[in-house]
Amino acid sequence: xxxPHINFTLVQALRGLAALWVVLFHAAEGGHIxxxxxxxxxxxxxxxFDAGHYGVAIFFALSGFVIAHSLRDAVVTPLFAGKxxxxxxIRLDPTxxxxxxxxxxxxxxxxxxxxxxxxxxxxxxxxxxxxxxxxVLGYRQINVVFWTLCxxxxxxxxxxxxxxxxxxxxxxxxxxxxxIVRSTMFVLAAAGALHLYHDLHVGIALIMWHSFFVGITxxxxxxxxxxxxxxxxxxxxxxxxYGSTGDLISAATALLLxxxxxxxxxxxxxxxxxxxxxxxxxxxxxxxxxxxxxxxFWALGKVVHGGSGLSDAFGLIVVxxxxxxxxxxxxxxxxxxxxxxxKYIGRARRPSS
Numbered sequence: 337x338x339x340p341h342i343n344f345t346l347v348q349a350l351r352g353l354a355a356l357w358v359v360l361f362h363a364a365e366g367g368h369i370x371x372x373x374x375x376x377x378x379x380x381x382x383x384x385f386d387a388g389h390y391g392v393a394i395f396f397a398l399s400g401f402v403i404a405h406s407l408r409d410a411v412v413t414p415l416f417a418g419k420x421x422x423x424x425x426i427r428l429d430p431t432x433x434x435x436x437x438x439x440x441x442x443x444x445x446x447x448x449x450x451x452x453x454x455x456x457x458x459x460x461x462x463x464x465x466x467x468x469x470x471x472v473l474g475y476r477q478i479n480v481v482f483w484t485l486c487x488x489x490x491x492x493x494x495x496x497x498x499x500x501x502x503x504x505x506x507x508x509x510x511x512x513x514x515x516i517v518r519s520t521m522f523v524l525a526a527a528g529a530l531h532l533y534h535d536l537h538v539g540i541a542l543i544m545w546h547s548f549f550v551g552i553t554x555x556x557x558x559x560x561x562x563x564x565x566x567x568x569x570x571x572x573x574x575x576x577x578y579g580s581t582g583d584l585i586s587a588a589t590a591l592l593l594x595x596x597x598x599x600x601x602x603x604x605x606x607x608x609x610x611x612x613x614x615x616x617x618x619x620x621x622x623x624x625x626x627x628x629x630x631x632x633f634w635a636l637g638k639v640v641h642g643g644s645g646l647s648d649a650f651g652l653i654v655v656x657x658x659x660x661x662x663x664x665x666x667x668x669x670x671x672x673x674x675x676x677x678x679k680y681i682g683r684a685r686r687p688s689s
Contacts, residue, residue, distance in 0.1 A: 342405075342603060343603060344402070344405075344602050344603060345602075345603055345604060345605060345606055345607040345612060346592075346593070346596050346601060346602050346603075346604075346605040346606055347398055347401065347402060347593070347602070347615075348606075348611070348612050348615030348616070349605070349606030349607070349608075349611040349612065349614070349615050350394060350398060350589070350606070350615075351394075351395070351398055351615045351618045352611055352612075352613075352614030352615035352616070352617070352618045352621075353391075353394075353611070353614070354391035354392075354394040354395055354398070354618070355391060355395075355614070355618040355619075355621045355622045355625075356391075356614065356621070356656075357387075357388040357390070357391035357394075358388050358389065358391040358392065358481070358622060358625070359388070359621065359625045359629065359656060359659055360384055360385050360388045360652075360656075361385060361386070361387070361388025361389045361391070362388070362480075362625065362626050362629060363385065363629060363633075363652055363655065363656075364381075364385035364386060364388070366629070366630060366633070368629075368633045368648075368651070368652070368655075369385070369648045369649075369651070369652055370648070371643060371644055371645045371647070371648045372645045372648035372649055372652065373385075374645060375644075375645035376645070387581075390581065390582055390585045392484050392582070393547055393582035393583070393585040393586040393589070394585060394586070394589050395484065395622075396484075396487075396488075396491075396544065396547035396548045396551065396586055397547060397548070397550055397551035397554070397586040397587075397589035397590045397593070398551060398589065398593075399488060399491065399548060399551060400491070400547075400548040400549055400550065400551025400552040400553075400554075400555075400590075401551035401552065401554055401555045401590065401593050402551075403491075403492065403495060403551075403552065404551070404552040404555035404556060405555055407420070407496075407499065408555075408559065410499075411503070412496065412499040412500050412502070412503050413500070413503065414500055417496045417497065417499070417500050420492075420496050421492070421493065421496065423678045424489075424492050424678075426674055426677050426678040427674055427675055427678045428485070428488075428489075428619075428674075429674075430670050430671070430673075430674045431619060431620055431623060431666060431667075431670050431671045431674060432482075432485060432623060433466065434666065434670045435479065435623040435624055435666070436462070436465055436466070436478065436479075438624070438627070439478050439479055439627050440457060440462075440478070442627055442631065443457075443478075457478060460473075460475065461475045461476070461478070465477075465478065465482065468485055468486045468489040468490075469486065469539075470482065470483070470486060470539075471483055471486050471538060471539030472486070472537070472539035472540070473539075474539075479623070479626055479627065480626060481622060481623065481626060486539065486541070487541040487544060487548075488541075490540070490541035490542075491541055491545070491548045494541070494542075494545070495521075495548075495552070498517055498520075498521060499517075501517055502514045502515070502517035502518065505517065521549055521552075522549070522553070522567055522571065524542065524545055524546075524549075525545050525546035525549040525550065525553075525571055526546065526570075526571060526574055528542065528543060528544065528545050528546040529546040529571065529574045529575045529578055529579045529583055530574065530578050531578070531579075546571065546574075546575060546579070546583065546586070547575075547582070547583060547586040549571070550568070550571050550572060550575065550586055550587055550590040551586070551589070551590050551593065553567050553568045553571055553590065554568055554590035554591065554593045554594040554597075555593070555594075555597070556568075557594050558593075558594050558597035558598060565594075568590065568591070568594060571587070572587035572588075572590060572591055573587075575587040614660075616667065617660070617663045617664050617666075617667045617671075619667075619671060620663040620664070620666035620667040620670075620671050621659060621660065621663035623666070624659070624662050624663055624666055625659045625662075625663065628658060628659050628662045629655050629656075629658075629659055632654070632655040632658040632659070633651065633655055636651050636654065636655065
């Protein structure tokens with residue numbers, strides 16, 4: 337019998353807060369709140385806005401944790417791996433493709449309105465986007481946030497295929513041989529944290545495997561005990577000492593998730609309705625916010641001329657609200673039906689007891 341669904345309120349809320357942090361980062365990076373920058377304390381502005389790109393580091397650790405949970409009892413056969421990949425595709429692709437379509441339409445309309453021809457996008461570039469291969473193939477991203485999805489897809493594929501390999505080796509040579517695969521995953525992660533992949537192609541997700549795998553390790557430590565707890569502490573330590581600030585944030589996120597699992601707070605922390613709602617629309621918010629915010633700030637600038645730090649703050653609130661509404665519409669029309677459809681794809685078979 338399948339286990340009942342577990343609602344990780346902490347994960348949901350962190351996902352939403354991370355997405356909102358990225359929204360604030362792009363508002364600052366786009367030069368939309370420069371007057372606010374001048375009047376706010378520098379350290380506070382840096383934390384709230386300039387550091388917002390580290391929301392991605394939180395996303396990666398959360399993704400690893402959630403994927404490990406979703407596969408907790410799975411018998412990972414090649415057939416199951418295919419169904420898993422199909423389910424992830426159904427959950428992710430429609431919202432991503434819809435965002436691509438909206439961005440291309442916006443660029444074409446913008447070109448038309450200004451008397452130009454719009455931004456030229458080649459067929460190869462569009463195809464690369466559709467299959468999450470832009471960075472690998474050297475194409476320019478039409479939305480700066482898309483690079484993370486290219487990495488996420490590689491993470492999912494790599495992880496599920498390694499689990500298939502683990503099961504195959506375990507059946508043929510015994511569980512101890514199969515366990516070498518998980519040890520290899522750890523070694524690959526530690527190597528990434530030590531910057532041993534600096535000559536690797538920038539589009540290959542192995543360079544950030546550690547940010548994803550530390551979340552997996554946190555879940556395995558909570559479920560499987562001491563051996564993986566030691567691995568979690570070791571990997572988090574390497575990331576903290578030798579890694580970037582983003583690595584430190586991924587490691588801290590993973591440790592927080594482990595503690596929350598051990599204390600039971602994973603299903604109760606940050607459970608307020610607004611935070612859960614924000615987490616619910618976080619994927620749509622992350623994908624759509626950049627071009628929505630750019631258009632909203634442009635429209636606001638046509639209405640409000642001049643201004644101050646206070647007017648910048650007001651504009652930021654208005655534009656953030658527009659981004660949230662747009663994300664909810666995308667979630668309702670595209671992402672929600674996609675999730676419902678994915679539920680009909682075969683889930684993991686449970687091993688007999």
